[in-house]
Amino acid sequence: MIHHLPTIRSNQDGYDRLAELAKATSDLMFDRLELSLSRVSFLDANMAAPLGVVLAGVADRFNTVEIVEVPEMVERILRKNGFLTQYRFEPLPDNNRTTIPYRRLQRNDEGLFEDYLQRHLKGKGMPRMSEGLGKVFKQKLFEVFQNAVIHSESELGIFVCGQWFPQKQKLDLTIADAGIGIRDRVRRHFGNDKIGSVPAIRWALQERNTTKTGGQPGGLGLKLLHEFARLNKGRIHIVSRFGFYEFNAGHESFAKLENDFPGTAVTLEVNTADTSAYCLASEVTREDIF
Amino acid sequence: MKTPVIVRIFDIVGGPLCVSAEDGQRVHDKIAALLRDEQPVVLSFERVETLISAFLNAAIGQLYGEFPEDRIREMVSVQDMDEEDMAVLKRVVDNAKAYFKAPKEFDQAWKEEVGDEE
Numbered sequence: 001m002i003h004h005l006p007t008i009r010s011n012q013d014g015y016d017r018l019a020e021l022a023k024a025t026s027d028l029m030f031d032r033l034e035l036s037l038s039r040v041s042f043l044d045a046n047m048a049a050p051l052g053v054v055l056a057g058v059a060d061r062f063n064t065v066e067i068v069e070v071p072e073m074v075e076r077i078l079r080k081n082g083f084l085t086q087y088r089f090e091p092l093p094d095n096n097r098t099t100i101p102y103r104r105l106q107r108n109d110e111g112l113f114e115d116y117l118q119r120h121l122k123g124k125g126m127p128r129m130s131e132g133l134g135k136v137f138k139q140k141l142f143e144v145f146q147n148a149v150i151h152s153e154s155e156l157g158i159f160v161c162g163q164w165f166p167q168k169q170k171l172d173l174t175i176a177d178a179g180i181g182i183r184d185r186v187r188r189h190f191g192n193d194k195i196g197s198v199p200a201i202r203w204a205l206q207e208r209n210t211t212k213t214g215g216q217p218g219g220l221g222l223k224l225l226h227e228f229a230r231l232n233k234g235r236i237h238i239v240s241r242f243g244f245y246e247f248n249a250g251h252e253s254f255a256k257l258e259n260d261f262p263g264t265a266v267t268l269e270v271n272t273a274d275t276s277a278y279c280l281a282s283e284v285t286r287e288d289i290f
Numbered sequence: 291m292k293t294p295v296i297v298r299i300f301d302i303v304g305g306p307l308c309v310s311a312e313d314g315q316r317v318h319d320k321i322a323a324l325l326r327d328e329q330p331v332v333l334s335f336e337r338v339e340t341l342i343s344a345f346l347n348a349a350i351g352q353l354y355g356e357f358p359e360d361r362i363r364e365m366v367s368v369q370d371m372d373e374e375d376m377a378v379l380k381r382v383v384d385n386a387k388a389y390f391k392a393p394k395e396f397d398q399a400w401k402e403e404v405g406d407e408e
């Protein structure tokens with residue numbers, strides 16, 4: 001089959017279009033997908049991660065995936081970040097060093113994720129950030145990665161990709177998985193298979209809410225991510241199945257996608273112009289921890 | 291009181307990356323065994339580079355389900371930890387205390403929640 005992908009921005013519409021691709025290809029098996037990008041006037045580089053999720057699902061059903069008719073500007077971005085090299089395109093060097101490449105990792109690849117961050121975040125706005133902010137940013141990315149490891153059950157792995165915008169002084173990084181989604185975890189937790197994606201995300205964002213069982217407290221990861229974005233004046237997107245959540249400029253919004261995105265994707269946009277000394281809690285001393 | 295034993299997190303985990311719940315569980319098992327023997331511990335985070343809540347929930351948070359708060363305060367301390375990591379640990383500890391004091395009630399309303407997805 002041939003599918004024409006439209007412009008993909010890092011927003012609700014972009015995820016809706018990727019979920020549409022997932023729906024259009026859901027019955028495809030032992031076949032071939034020709035994904036034409038001729039109608040793409042722009043593709044936000046970090047969206048290569050959720051696109052990777054959808055295409056990995058297609059390939060997993062024994063289909064051949066081919067990407068064709070790629071406009072020059074889009075091709076440049078996606079060859080530089082390594083996404084198109086998965087589809088037999090030649091790599092292109094990233095001379096400006098603004099790319100945070102596309103990678104597909106396995107759930108036990110924490111060490112590789114650490115190397116990835118170490119290698120690709122360095123020099124991308126980080127010198128402007130205080131040392132503390134750089135460290136906290138990395139910590140939050142690991143919280144997201146670890147959420148995918150613990151909760152997603154993604155057999156196809158974890159997909160990461162980002163972009164640094166030196167002029168705008170921001171850096172986007174998306175971590176996506178091809179798992180069951182927050183909705184199904186919450187449904188299982190409450191024994192109710194009617195819970196929708198948006199209420200499930202809303203529930204997961206509340207402190208201390210966790211689907212973890214077995215005497216281990218949890219439910220802090222997303223809360224800490226949220227606090228970080230608020231202090232940094234950054235942005236968060238969480239997309240999981242039919243649910244879309246955005247935190248931007250202190251405001252939260254939820255929306256329902258038209259189609260089912262086959263997994264979960266979290267984007268963290270960090271404001272690299274933030275040079276303030278950083279600490280998520282007011283002074284904590286060794287004496288008052290326990 | 292016995293002289294505290296230094297528990298080097300880097301050595302138990304085998305590196306500077308303290309992110310997984312599995313590694314946290316191994317650290318927990320070591321600490322819990324020492325506390326059961328009335329042995330005070332000092333947790334050293336020397337050379338630890340990345341530390342997150344998923345690891346700390348398993349390593350330290352769940353101790354609050356097994357030992358009284360005042361006993362933990364008396365027997366456990368930390369060293370070689372920077373400000374950002376201490377802030378995360380403090381959040382994990384506060385969260386664990388609240389969790390074990392009053393586990394969140396299973397909200398019955400969620401059993402009846404009906405969405406409009408298939």
